Amino acid sequence: xxxxxxxxxxxxxxxxxxxxxxxxxxxxxxxxxxxxxxxxxxxxxxxxxxxxxxxxxxxxxxxxxxxxxxxxxx
Numbered sequence: 001x002x003x004x005x006x007x008x009x010x011x012x013x014x015x016x017x018x019x020x021x022x023x024x025x026x027x028x029x030x031x032x033x034x035x036x037x038x039x040x041x042x043x044x045x046x047x048x049x050x051x052x053x054x055x056x057x058x059x060x061x062x063x064x065x066x067x068x069x070x071x072x073x074x
Contacts, residue, residue: 007041014045019057022049026060033067040072 010032013025029046032039050061 007039010039010042011045014042014049019052019054022052023054023057023060026057026064030060030064030067033064033071040068043068 010025010029013021013028016022016025026046026049029039029042046061046064049057052058
């Protein structure tokens with residue numbers, strides 16, 4: 001249940017109206033991916049973050065997509 005709580009917390013942060021919170025949440029998701037955690041359940045939540053004027057956030061979402069495509073080729 002720890003993991004489920006962590007995923008829920010990340011999902012809430014990804015839906016935050018605060019840009020800094022969103023950026024930090026995407027960074028946490030990418031960090032989790034790099035250590036092998038399955039964060040595929042957050043795919044649509046991360047993808048929705050691309051709808052922003054913040055170039056840093058767009059780059060992070062792009063990085064997430066690249067890494068996701070490597071781990072989930074289908």
